Amino acid sequence: MDELRTKGQKAKSASYYLGSMTTVQKDAVLLRVADGIDRNRAAILEANRDDMLQAQKAGLTGAILDRLKLSDERISGMITGLKEVAVLDDPIGEVIQMKKRPNELLIGQKRVPLGVIGIIYESRPNVTADVFGLCFKTGNAAILRGGKEAFQSNRAITATINKELTGAGLPEGVLQLVENTSRESAIAMMKLNEYIDVLIPRGGAGLIKAVVENSTVPVIETGVGNCHIYIDEHAKVDQAVRIAVNAKTQRPGVCNAAETVLVHKNISRKVLSPLFQELQNHNVEIRTSPEIYKQFPDTTPATDEDWEKEFLDLIIAVDVVDSLESAIRHINRYGSGHSESIITDNYSNAQTFLEQVDAAAVYVNASTRFTDGFEFGFGAEIGISTQKLHARGPMGLKELTSTKYIIYGNGQIRE
Amino acid sequence: MDELRTKGQKAKSASYYLGSMTTVQKDAVLLRVADGIDRNRAAILEANRDDMLQAQKAGLTGAILDRLKLSDERISGMITGLKEVAVLDDPIGEVIQMKKRPNELLIGQKRVPLGVIGIIYESRPNVTADVFGLCFKTGNAAILRGGKEAFQSNRAITATINKELTGAGLPEGVLQLVENTSRESAIAMMKLNEYIDVLIPRGGAGLIKAVVENSTVPVIETGVGNCHIYIDEHAKVDQAVRIAVNAKTQRPGVCNAAETVLVHKNISRKVLSPLFQELQNHNVEIRTSPEIYKQFPDTTPATDEDWEKEFLDLIIAVDVVDSLESAIRHINRYGSGHSESIITDNYSNAQTFLEQVDAAAVYVNASTRFTDGFEFGFGAEIGISTQKLHARGPMGLKELTSTKYIIYGNGQIRE
Numbered sequence: 001m002d003e004l005r006t007k008g009q010k011a012k013s014a015s016y017y018l019g020s021m022t023t024v025q026k027d028a029v030l031l032r033v034a035d036g037i038d039r040n041r042a043a044i045l046e047a048n049r050d051d052m053l054q055a056q057k058a059g060l061t062g063a064i065l066d067r068l069k070l071s072d073e074r075i076s077g078m079i080t081g082l083k084e085v086a087v088l089d090d091p092i093g094e095v096i097q098m099k100k101r102p103n104e105l106l107i108g109q110k111r112v113p114l115g116v117i118g119i120i121y122e123s124r125p126n127v128t129a130d131v132f133g134l135c136f137k138t139g140n141a142a143i144l145r146g147g148k149e150a151f152q153s154n155r156a157i158t159a160t161i162n163k164e165l166t167g168a169g170l171p172e173g174v175l176q177l178v179e180n181t182s183r184e185s186a187i188a189m190m191k192l193n194e195y196i197d198v199l200i201p202r203g204g205a206g207l208i209k210a211v212v213e214n215s216t217v218p219v220i221e222t223g224v225g226n227c228h229i230y231i232d233e234h235a236k237v238d239q240a241v242r243i244a245v246n247a248k249t250q251r252p253g254v255c256n257a258a259e260t261v262l263v264h265k266n267i268s269r270k271v272l273s274p275l276f277q278e279l280q281n282h283n284v285e286i287r288t289s290p291e292i293y294k295q296f297p298d299t300t301p302a303t304d305e306d307w308e309k310e311f312l313d314l315i316i317a318v319d320v321v322d323s324l325e326s327a328i329r330h331i332n333r334y335g336s337g338h339s340e341s342i343i344t345d346n347y348s349n350a351q352t353f354l355e356q357v358d359a360a361a362v363y364v365n366a367s368t369r370f371t372d373g374f375e376f377g378f379g380a381e382i383g384i385s386t387q388k389l390h391a392r393g394p395m396g397l398k399e400l401t402s403t404k405y406i407i408y409g410n411g412q413i414r415e
Numbered sequence: 416m417d418e419l420r421t422k423g424q425k426a427k428s429a430s431y432y433l434g435s436m437t438t439v440q441k442d443a444v445l446l447r448v449a450d451g452i453d454r455n456r457a458a459i460l461e462a463n464r465d466d467m468l469q470a471q472k473a474g475l476t477g478a479i480l481d482r483l484k485l486s487d488e489r490i491s492g493m494i495t496g497l498k499e500v501a502v503l504d505d506p507i508g509e510v511i512q513m514k515k516r517p518n519e520l521l522i523g524q525k526r527v528p529l530g531v532i533g534i535i536y537e538s539r540p541n542v543t544a545d546v547f548g549l550c551f552k553t554g555n556a557a558i559l560r561g562g563k564e565a566f567q568s569n570r571a572i573t574a575t576i577n578k579e580l581t582g583a584g585l586p587e588g589v590l591q592l593v594e595n596t597s598r599e600s601a602i603a604m605m606k607l608n609e610y611i612d613v614l615i616p617r618g619g620a621g622l623i624k625a626v627v628e629n630s631t632v633p634v635i636e637t638g639v640g641n642c643h644i645y646i647d648e649h650a651k652v653d654q655a656v657r658i659a660v661n662a663k664t665q666r667p668g669v670c671n672a673a674e675t676v677l678v679h680k681n682i683s684r685k686v687l688s689p690l691f692q693e694l695q696n697h698n699v700e701i702r703t704s705p706e707i708y709k710q711f712p713d714t715t716p717a718t719d720e721d722w723e724k725e726f727l728d729l730i731i732a733v734d735v736v737d738s739l740e741s742a743i744r745h746i747n748r749y750g751s752g753h754s755e756s757i758i759t760d761n762y763s764n765a766q767t768f769l770e771q772v773d774a775a776a777v778y779v780n781a782s783t784r785f786t787d788g789f790e791f792g793f794g795a796e797i798g799i800s801t802q803k804l805h806a807r808g809p810m811g812l813k814e815l816t817s818t819k820y821i822i823y824g825n826g827q828i829r830e
Contacts (some may be wrong), residue, residue, distance in 0.1 A: 014749065020770060099792065105781060107791055114803050117772070193627065212608065213631050218804040239826045246828035301563045332431065354821045355435060357532070366520060366824025375829075376522055376820070377514065388529050388612045388817035389633040390805040402803035405791070406769045410783025411654045414790070415663035 003180055004143075008195025010173030011141040012117040018139040019113050023090040027139060030086040034079045036164035037129065039077050047156035048125065055149050055282035063253075067123045068150055068403045078129035078157075081380075085133040088379045090217055092139050095406075106408040111401045113139035115197040118189055120145045120211060125153035131202075132175050134160055134382050138400040141174055143196065145189055147203075148181040190215035197402075198390075207309065220391060220399075222383035225255030225338035226310050227368040230327040230353065230367070231271055232344035233264035236280050239365065240343040241275050247341065247367045249282040253312050255384060256339050258370040260307060260317040268320045272296065279316060289319040307334045317353035324349050328356045335359060336385045339368035344393045360386055360393035374386045416603035418595055419464045419558075423610025425588030426531040426556040429645035431587050433554040434528050438505040441552060444583045445501040449494045452572070454791045456490050456815040462571035463540065470564050476617060478668075482538045483565055493544035493572075503794045506813045507554050510821075521823040526816045528554035530612040533604055535560045535626060537618035540568035546617075547576055547590050549797050556589055556621075559612065560604055562618075563596040578603065601823030605630035613805075617798055620725065626822040635806060635814075637798035640753035641725050642783040645742040645768070646686055648679035654780065655758040656690045658801075659780045662756065666698040668727050670799060671754045671786040675722060675732040677742045683735045687711065704734040721748045739764050750774060750799035754783035775808035776800055 031108030037044070048070040055068055091111050117140045123125045128144060135142040146154040158177040165174050177187050190199060193216055200220045201211040208223055229247050231240040247258035263271050276296060279286055287302035299318075306317040307330070332338050341363035342353035350364045361371040362407045371394060373381025378396025385391045391399040452459070463485040470483055492706040506526050515522030530627040536542050543559060560574045561569040573592040580589050587630045593600050605614060616626040623638055627663040636694045644662050646655040662673035678686050687827060691711060694701055702717035714733075722745070736742045746755050756778035776786040786809060788796025793811025800806045806814040 016771065016773070019773075101790070101792055105785060109808075216628050218633070218802060220804070243826065243828055250829050358430065358431070358434075359819065360797075361820040361822060363822040364824055365659065366822060366827040367829050369829035370520060370822065370827065371820075375516070375520075377516055387633060389635070392817050393524075393820045402807050404774065405776040405786075405808045407776060407778045407781055407785065409779055411651075412657055412781040412785065414665050414782050414784035 001077065001185060002178070003178065004192055005187065005189045005195075007143055007173070007176045007178065008116070008192050009077060011143050011176060014171050014173030015113065015115045015139075015141040018136070018141060019092075021139065023092075023346060024140070026090065027086040029170070030082050032168055033132070033161050034082040034086075034124065035166045036160050037075065038079050039257065040156075040160040041072065044075060044153065044156045044160065045070060045072070047152040050152045050219055051125075052152055057150070060149065064123050068125065068153070068265060070282060071151060074126055078126050081130050082133045085380055088137065088397060090137065091401050096403065103412055104410065107410055108406045109403050110406050111398075112404045114400060115142045116143065116195055117400065118145070118192070118196040118199040119141045120186055120189065120199065120201045120207065122147045122207060123403050124151050125150045125157060127202060128154045128157040128177070129161070134380055134397060134400060136174065138397050143176050143178065143189065145178040145186055146181070151181055157174045162320070180390070183363050186210075187214055189219055193217050200341045200383055202300060220383070220385050220395070221387040222385055222395075223255050224310055224336045224386060225257070225384075226308060226334060226336040227258045228258070228262060229258045229329050229343070230262045230331065230340070230342045231267060231323075231370065232324060232342055232346060233266040234346035234349060235267060235271070235343040236345060237267070237270050237274065240271055241278055243341065243343055243367050244275060245278045245282060245366070247285055247369055248279065248316050249314065249365070250256070250369050252314050254369075255310070256368050257312070258316065258341075259309065259311050260328060260334070262319055262321050262385050264324070264327070265320050265322055268292075270347050272318075275318075277389070283314055285315045285319045291320055292318055304355065310336065315319060324352060326385060328353065332356075333357050338384065339363065339371040340405045341366060341368050360384065416596070416600060418593065419600065419603045419607055420610075422558055422588070423531070424593045426558050426591060426596060427588075427610045429586050429588030430528065430554075430556040433589060434507075436554060441505065441554070442501040443498050444580065444585070444686070445548060447583055448547070448579045449497040449501075449591040452490065452494050455575040456487065456570075459490060459568065459571045459575065460485060460487070462567040465541075465567045466565055473564070475564065478705045479538050479564070483540065483568070485540055487570060488825065491539055491663050492799075496545050497548045500552050500795055503552065503608070503812060505552065506816050511818065518827055519768050519825065520827055521741050523820050523821045524818050526813075527819045529541050529815060529817050531556045531558065531610055532815065533558045533560070533607070533611040533614040533632065535601055535604065535614065535616045535618070535622065537562045537622060538565050540565045540572060540764060541631075542617060543572045543592070544571050544576070546797065549812065549815060551589065553812050555815060557794065558591050558593065558604065560601055561596070566596055566666060568715070577809070590639070595784055601625075602629055605632055608632050615798055633673060635798070635800050636802040637671050637800055637808070637810075639725055639751045639801060640672070640799075641723060641749060641751040642671060642673045642754045643675045643677060643746050643750060643756070644783065645677045645736075645746065645755070645757045645759060646675045646679060646682060647739060647757055647764050648681040649761035650682060650686070650758040652682070652685050652689065656693055658756065658758055658780070658782050659690060660693045660697060662714055662784055663694065663699055663731050663783070665730065665784050667729050669784075671783050672727070673731065673756075673783050674724060674726050675734070675749070677734055677736050677745060679742070680735050680737055683707075687733075698729055700730045702732045704736055707733060726753070739767060743768065747771075747773050753799065754778065754786040756781060756783050775799065
């Protein structure tokens with residue numbers, strides 16, 4: 001597809017320019033862009049009204065409309081985000097390690113930008129500004145392919161940003177929005193190995209699956225979270241209930257919310273009643289294994305699929321397990337490798353769980369809801385990786401970088 | 416394909432066992448396997464003779480036959496390799512960083528195995544033992560899919576290793592060789608996302624391209640090297656010639672050998688004659704740009720394709736450039752992002768080259784032939800990555816690991 005090849009070439013060429021900018025220069029541009037968005041609120045909101053109108057006409061539902069909608073407050077959020085990224089430490093240029101070899105070669109490993117980052121995302125137009133900020137701070141050019149329904153909003157935001165970039169003397173290609181929002185343009189982007197160094201999908205499970213299956217460009221898989229709380233036989237009941245309820249209900253629509261609670265059989269008699277009480281107080285639908293359902297017929301019988309589902313809603317599956325080992329086996333089988341927590345006061349069980357559960361973030365005695373770049377202290381987040389390559393868990397600025405070996409010689413040849 | 420799904424399940428299950436082995440246990444097994452190979456030399460050599468016979472019947476050529484052939488010396492190399500890996504530091508379990516957050520959550524990042532590593536390789540049967548050693552030391556299960564022509568050798572080596580693994584009480588699935596060597600089995604392996612965490616192709620450009628294009632499993636792209644030596648106007652002529660000749664001729668068939676020399680116009684009169692003299696003394700075919708060809712009609716005129724070719728042979732392309740900037744542009748355009756070297760005594764030019772050349776390893780005043788896990792001091796190497804994600808440059812044990820966040824709480828919930 002011609003549009004993508006042209007944009008790819010421009011992005012690659014801009015990426016060399018970005019890679020040689022100083023931190024001071026980059027931070028000044030980020031603040032300038034923040035101000036530009038502030039001055040251009042009216043135009044952005046107007047474009048967003050067009051998108052909203054179209055979406056309503058097309059019969060889109062409440063949750064999508066909510067994600068699509070921009071408000072003065074959400075625009076302020078974009079502005080604050082850019083200003084916050086401007087004050088974060090710049091990871092680019094850091095020499096992670098350097099050592100002298102026996103032959104006097106001095107070999108160092110230096111952090112450099114990835115180059116060109118492609119983002120394929122769905123209906124949230126604020127992602128446009130957020131992603132720009134993170135990519136720009138790390139010296140990466142960005143090609144954004146947003147959803148059709150958010151196109152006017154995305155275009156208004158990228159136009160605003162690009163006006164400031166041009167004003168600051170930057171070349172074309174630093175930030176580009178794909179104009180063609182057909183499925184073909186997404187597929188073409190996934191095959192653009194010559195120009196795109198990494199592709200990060202942001203959106204629902206369907207989008208992520210499509211990118212993983214079709215992309216020849218390296219992908220960082222983000223998002224899907226089937227997270228568990230395991231209440232060990234040595235748990236404090238109050239703490240266990242408080243954490244499980246928080247992990248499910250504090251914000252049920254996000255990837256680090258819990259979807260299943262596993263309870264050790266020796267504590268189930270004490271835990272299940274207060275747990276179900278609290279969950280029901282929060283209007284959570286409880287889907288239970290046959291064993292539990294017998295005792296709690298006011299719950300819903302769980303189906304086999306419920307153990308592998310990311311409900312993203314006020315629904316939770318609950319099962320009883322015979323042992324710590326069964327809990328770990330259940331989690332490694334059904335989990336999506338996102339966030340898992342054991343509630344226990346037993347030292348060995350805590351260590352075994354941390355050791356043997358195969359996930360990006362494994363907790364003892366805390367809610368899974370903390371898996372987040374801000375909560376982890378990164379000051380930013382581009383997504384949460386559930387793959388093992390390159391980055392695992394919340395990704396901040398450092399995860400948007402690569403490295404390069406720099407070698408200082410004085411005439412060395414290989415014998 | 417059933418074989419691959421079965422092997423995938425076994426590998427995944429074995430990977431959990433491997434991940435919880437201690438370094439002491441793993442090192443003892445590596446030494447045991449080394450001894451097992453030593454005792455089983457005769458059977459391995461016999462299997463290899465079968466492969467060689469078949470290959471000769473099939474009319475395979477000299478270079479492939481050489482890669483395929485095992486000798487007592489090559490088997491000793493496999494044994495030494497395993498023993499060397501046993502004494503290397505184990506990266507697994509290292510906590511890279513750990514800090515306390517304001518809410519008292521203690522968040523650490525710990526090195527863990529990748530899980531299951533798939534390797535698709537061609538005719539070298541010694542890769543079988545090497546890859547096993549590196550994967551095993553880092554707690555990874557391995558699924559190997561070698562070339563058809565090396566099948567008997569690969570089977571003899573994996574059987575020898577597996578006999579020792581069983582003897583040491585390890586579960587099935589730690590090391591598996593794919594029996595089906597059809598193209599279909601390779602393709603099936605590339606789609607086995609459920610069980611394989613990363614795929615590393617080892618072989619020629621065609622194999623690597625096929626894996627990058629077809630794999631939905633995350634890939635680490637290794638190998639292709641179109642490396643350059645740029646002789647700056649401020650180079651010492653002797654040093655420049657010595658390094659360029661070494662980079663081309665010391666071992667022309669490998670990825671870190673130089674394929675193109677670029678010479679600054681202000682020094683070309685001094686450099687080209689002695690350079691060509693030395694290259695010709697080493698029987699190197701010199702392909703030159705029209706400008707050079709006019710002066711050196713005993714060279715071969717270069718075609719446009721020569722600038723992007725990995726000759727892997729005693730052939731080199733040579734051009735004159737107007738400036739450091741043109742050299743960098745040429746390299747970023749035609750290079751494969753592997754290894755690039757500037758020869759100069761000018762401080763600013765050296766720094767600019769290190770900064771602006773986009774490659775895994777960038778040198779000043781040294782041969783590109785040093786891009787190698789052993790030369791870099793890693794003590795091992797599974798390949799040289801030319802992509803930017805996860806690992807870039809020579810990959811040692813550390814590059815076969817992922818990380819996991821471990822979080823110690825005391826009841827934290829998110830407000």
